Every structure is written in structure tokens, then in C-alpha cells.
Amino acid sequence: MSFLYALPGAVAEGIIWGIMAIGVYISYKILDIADLTVDGSICTGGCVCAVCLAAGMPVWASMLLALLAGGLAGTFTGLLHTALGIPSILAGILTQLMLYTVNLIILGGRSLVAIDPRANALWVHMSNNPLSILVGAGIVAALIVGLWLFFYTEVGLTLKSTGDNPDMSRAQGVDVKRNKVLGLAIANAIVALAGALYAQYKGSASLQDGRGAIVIGLAAIFIGLSVSLKIKPNFVVSLIGVVGGGIVYYVIYNFVILLGLPTDYLKMLSAVIVVLFLAIPYLKGEYFNKPKALPLAQTGGQEDA
Amino acid sequence: MLKITNLQKTFNPGTVNAKTALNGLNLTLNDGDFVTVIGGNGAGKSTMLNAISGVWKPDYGTIEIDGVDVTNMPEHKRASFLGRVFQDPMKGTAPDMEIAENLAIAARRGIKRKLRWGVRKQERKEYKELLAMLELGLEDRLSCKVGLLSGGQRQAVTLLMATLNRPKLLLLDEHTAALDPKTAAKVLQITDKLVTENSLTTLMITHNMHDAIAYGNRLIMMHEGRILVDVSGEEKKKLTINQLLGLFEQASGSAMTSDKLILSK
Numbered sequence: 001m002s003f004l005y006a007l008p009g010a011v012a013e014g015i016i017w018g019i020m021a022i023g024v025y026i027s028y029k030i031l032d033i034a035d036l037t038v039d040g041s042i043c044t045g046g047c048v049c050a051v052c053l054a055a056g057m058p059v060w061a062s063m064l065l066a067l068l069a070g071g072l073a074g075t076f077t078g079l080l081h082t083a084l085g086i087p088s089i090l091a092g093i094l095t096q097l098m099l100y101t102v103n104l105i106i107l108g109g110r111s112l113v114a115i116d117p118r119a120n121a122l123w124v125h126m127s128n129n130p131l132s133i134l135v136g137a138g139i140v141a142a143l144i145v146g147l148w149l150f151f152y153t154e155v156g157l158t159l160k161s162t163g164d165n166p167d168m169s170r171a172q173g174v175d176v177k178r179n180k181v182l183g184l185a186i187a188n189a190i191v192a193l194a195g196a197l198y199a200q201y202k203g204s205a206s207l208q209d210g211r212g213a214i215v216i217g218l219a220a221i222f223i224g225l226s227v228s229l230k231i232k233p234n235f236v237v238s239l240i241g242v243v244g245g246g247i248v249y250y251v252i253y254n255f256v257i258l259l260g261l262p263t264d265y266l267k268m269l270s271a272v273i274v275v276l277f278l279a280i281p282y283l284k285g286e287y288f289n290k291p292k293a294l295p296l297a298q299t300g301g302q303e304d305a
Numbered sequence: 306m307l308k309i310t311n312l313q314k315t316f317n318p319g320t321v322n323a324k325t326a327l328n329g330l331n332l333t334l335n336d337g338d339f340v341t342v343i344g345g346n347g348a349g350k351s352t353m354l355n356a357i358s359g360v361w362k363p364d365y366g367t368i369e370i371d372g373v374d375v376t377n378m379p380e381h382k383r384a385s386f387l388g389r390v391f392q393d394p395m396k397g398t399a400p401d402m403e404i405a406e407n408l409a410i411a412a413r414r415g416i417k418r419k420l421r422w423g424v425r426k427q428e429r430k431e432y433k434e435l436l437a438m439l440e441l442g443l444e445d446r447l448s449c450k451v452g453l454l455s456g457g458q459r460q461a462v463t464l465l466m467a468t469l470n471r472p473k474l475l476l477l478d479e480h481t482a483a484l485d486p487k488t489a490a491k492v493l494q495i496t497d498k499l500v501t502e503n504s505l506t507t508l509m510i511t512h513n514m515h516d517a518i519a520y521g522n523r524l525i526m527m528h529e530g531r532i533l534v535d536v537s538g539e540e541k542k543k544l545t546i547n548q549l550l551g552l553f554e555q556a557s558g559s560a561m562t563s564d565k566l567i568l569s570k
Contacts, residue, residue, distance in 0.1 A: 152424075157406055160399070160406075161410055164402055169399070170384065
């Protein structure tokens with residue numbers, strides 16, 4: 001019974017993480033970069049949003065600034081990678097570490113800034129889950145439509161080809177470096193937007209927020225794509241699947257909490273999900289896909305030849 | 306159309322692995338030249354094409370395309386002059402994207418890309434006609450992911466992409482070497498058709514001496530980072546493989562041994 005009570009909250013929170021997973025999808029699936037900036041930029045989004053709200057700014061403006069801050073973080077990682085030649089995974093780790101300091105400065109040296117749901121007309125908050133779900137779904141719909149349109153423009157197509165085949169892209173006159181920076185900026189802007197929503201939902205932004213977010217994002221992607229690719233392997237269905245993956249993840253998460261497991265143990269759960277989803281296809285190919293011998297008639301061979 | 310002057314490139318300079326791949330290379334191509342390039346492994350054929358494409362910068366020398374000095378131009382900017390087909394059929398196309406999308410990206414080579422629709426309806430019609438010309442049954446598979454095509458089909462699509470908006474120079478780096486003989490012949494036939502119809506200035510590397518003699522109006526043979534033999538016009542038309550081998554011996558002062566020059570007759 002208590003699980004059913006927790007369900008709306010799990011869905012509302014799951015949608016927010018699903019939005020973050022859309023950002024991770026852009027870097028991981030489209031650009032083919034495992035971007036670890038995410039753990040920092042989701043927190044930055046929350047911190048910027050909380051501080052702006054505390055300063056009396058309207059919600060939309062706080063969200064916009066959070067989005068821009070995330071875009072900047074992504075741009076920085078992109079430049080570390082393309083302009084300074086640092087491997088992408090390390091560039092992300094470095095930015096993530098720098099963002100810890102940046103976030104501390106944004107919060108003015110405090111480790112937590114509270115958001116007062118009575119003083120601000122928040123878009124999402126845990127005290128009103130139906131509204132939170134509605135707003136979250138609206139943002140998801142707008143994001144998916146926007147991204148769908150963008151990735152079918154001339155610029156968007158080259159962003160896809162940059163991740164798919166950089167050699168081909170360069171040969172066709174695509175500025176691969178610029179595209180990587182652009183893609184990482186978009187990805188982290190979306191992640192920071194999710195961070196801003198998450199801070200509103202729980203009514204605070206803390207320096208600890210977002211730790212392990214990349215793993216949750218990947219888990220959501222794998223859970224989602226395992227279903228959506230079977231339905232129809234196209235862009236829109238994939239993104240819907242990714243958000244669905246986020247929701248499924250949070251429903252499982254809440255279920256496990258109700259079983260009495262401490263929340264910190266759940267980091268293990270998200271990591272194990274990612275390990276399984278990455279390992280299973282590999283193991284299948286490596287150990288279970290033994291080539292079968294062709295019948296002799298087909299190989300043209302002769303017995304005892 | 307292309308002017309290469311005193312081009313020099315050493316890989317791993319100052320180490321025991323130092324290898325001078327281009328050693329004072331000079332080459333001038335006239336408008337509409339279809340040049341076949343032969344030479345053994347390590348002769349500098351691919352290195353020359355990579356230098357022209359801007360994969361890396363040469364140590365010395367200059368490269369001019371259509372009167373523009375491109376020596377210091379980054380690879381993606383130079384692409385507006387060039388059409389390229391690689392030896393590896395996987396390298397020239399984006400496998401997870403549709404045939405039409407690949408062609409549309411190529412069609413905008415050298416044009417500023419904007420937030421306009423990436424593949425327009427009218428384009429699809431044009432691509433359909435162009436694909437039909439390949440006679441590989443691809444005209445009805447415009448929305449098919451390129452990754453599902455065979456190596457030969459992918460090479461044919463790459464060729465179409467490379468020639469779409471009439472490049473100043475077409476670079477073919479042994480683009481049939483990874484294909485089976487029948488498919489290779491078909492792709493070569495398509496190449497000849499596209500090059501002749503569009504009168505494209507072309508550099509085609511091949512390992513096959515027959516093809517080198519049969520196609521194009523000019524033949525160059527490279528050795529140790531330079532051009533040793535350069536025949537064109539009537540002389541090239543009458544050329545035989547034995548004469549070619551003789552020319553090489555004369556120019557290099559050594560007999561062509563199989564380990565020095567791996568070429569298939």
C-alpha cells in the first residue's frame with residue numbers, strides 16, 4: 001500500500017532524471033562521448049536556480065540561467081577536449097572537479113541553499129506531485145520536439161555524423177571539433193535544466209546533489225532503449241524510451257527504499273544496472289554466439305574428401 | 306587544378322623509426338586530368354593523398370588547389386575543394402544514418418550549414434535518380450541505414466557523395482582494394498562513368514596495373530616518396546605492363562622485385 005502512495009512521487013522524480021538522461025543520451029549516444037561533466041553540471045543547475053530564486057528572481061529566469069550555466073560547463077569540457085587535446089573522458093572529470101569549487105562559490109560558501117515553496121511559485125515540488133508530473137511531462141514533450149526538429153536540420157545532421165563517423169564528417173567539410181563543443185553544450189544545458197527542476201522539487205540545492213548522476217543517466221538510457229529499440233528504432237521513440245527508463249529507475253528505487261534498504265546502497269544498484277546492460281550484449285557475442293557449422297551441401301565440402 | 310611543389314614529410318622524425326614518406330614531391334595536374342597512381346607499399350601514394358586532404362601538415366612544400374594555397378588550411382575547410390573515397394568502405398559513410406542523410410551532408414560540402422531542413426523533399430527525388438544510375442537497387446532504399454549495405458554498395462554511395470557537387474579534385478585511395486573482384490570491377494566502372502560525365506580532375510591510387518593502364522589519361526608511378534614515371538596521352542594508351550616495368554627499372558636504376566613493388570599484374 002505504502003508503495004502506491006510513493007508512486008506519484010517516484011514518477012515525478014523519475015521524469016526529472018529522465019530529462020537529465022536526455023542530456024546524457026546526446027553526449028553518450030549521439031556524440032559517442034562518455035561525458036562525466038554531468039555529475040557537476042546537474043549540481044550547478046540546481047545551485048544557480050536556488051540562488052536566483054533566493055534573490056527573488058522569477059522561476060523561468062532562474063531556470064534559464066541554470067540552463068545557460070550548464071551550457072557553459074559543457075562548452076568548457078568541449079574546449080578542454082578539442083582545443084587542448086585532452087581525452088574527452090578526462091576533460092569531463094576535470095570540469096566536474098572544477099565545478100565543485102564553482103558550485104561552492106555559487107552557493108556563497110554554504111553547502112546547502114533552501115528554496116521556499118511558499119515564497120516562490122515553483123514549477124515542481126514534492127508537495128504537489130500531480131502538478132510536478134504535468135509540468136515535467138510538458139517540458140519533456142517540448143524538449144523532444146525541439147531536439148527532433150534540431151537533429152533533422154543541416155547542422156543537426158552533421159552533429160549526428162560527427163559522433164557516427166568523424167572521418168567521413170571531416171571529408172564532407174564538417175567542423176568536427178566545433179560540433180563536439182556544441183553537442184556537449186546542449187547536453188549539459190539539458191542536464192543543468194534537470195538539476196534546476198530537481199532542486200525545486202526537493203526544495204533545496206546542495207553541493208552533494210548529482211553525485212553519480214551520469215550512472216543514473218546511463219541506467220535510464222539502457223533500460224529505456226532496451227524496450228524502445230524493439231518498438232521502433234527512431235529518434236523520438238528513443239528519447240521517450242530514455243525518459244521512461246528514468247521513471248522505471250525511480251520506481252524501482254522507491255520500491256527498494258520501502259524494502260528498508262538505506263538510500264546510499266542504491267548507488268550500487270545503479271552501477272550494477274549499467275554494468276549488466278553493458279556486459280550482457282558483450283558476453284552474448286563473446287561466449288554464447290558460437291558459429292554453427294554449415295551443412296555440407298552449402299559449404300560445398302565433401303565428407304572424407 | 307592541383308600544384309604540389311617540393312612536398313616533404315617525415316614521420317617520427319629524429320627517432321629510429323623515422324620514415325621519409327614524401328621526398329620532394331612535385332606534381333601538377335591540368336583541369337580534367339584523370340590520373341592513375343601506382344607504386345609499391347611505402348612509395349608515398351596514400352601519404353600524398355592525405356597531404357592533399359590535410360590529414361596532417363607537410364614539413365616543407367606547398368599545395369595549391371585551383372590557384373588557392375591550401376597548405377595551412379584545416380581538413381574540414383579544404384573539403385570544399387575535394388571529393389574523397391577511402392580504401393576502407395566503412396570510412397566514407399555514417400553507418401547509423403540514412404542513405405539520403407549521408408548524401409545530403411555531402412551535398413552541403415563547402416556550403417555554410419544552417420538551421421534549415423537537413424534533407425528536402427526535392428533532394429530525395431534527385432538522390433533517387435542518382436542512386437538508380439548506380440544500378441545497385443539502392444534507389445528504393447533512401448531511408449535505409451547505410452550500415453546495412455554491403456562494402457561495395459557503401460563504396461558506390463561514397464563515390465556518389467564525393468562527386469555530388471563537382472569537386473575541384475577527386476581523390477580515390479585504392480577504393481576498390483577491399484572489394485571482391487566482381488564488385489571492384491563494378492565500382493571501377495561507376496567511377497569511370499562519374500569522372501567522365503562530370504569531367505572531374507581525379508587522382509586514383511590502384512594496386513592493379515591493368516586498371517592503371519586501362520583507366521584515365523595519365524599514369525604516374527611513385528617510388529620512395531617521389532614520382533618516377535609519368536606518362537600521358539597517346540603514350541599511355543599504348544602502354545603495356547612490360548613496358549611499365551621497363552620504365553620503372555630505367556628510372557630507378559634497379560629491377561622491380563616483388564618485395565619492393567607489390568603490384569598485381
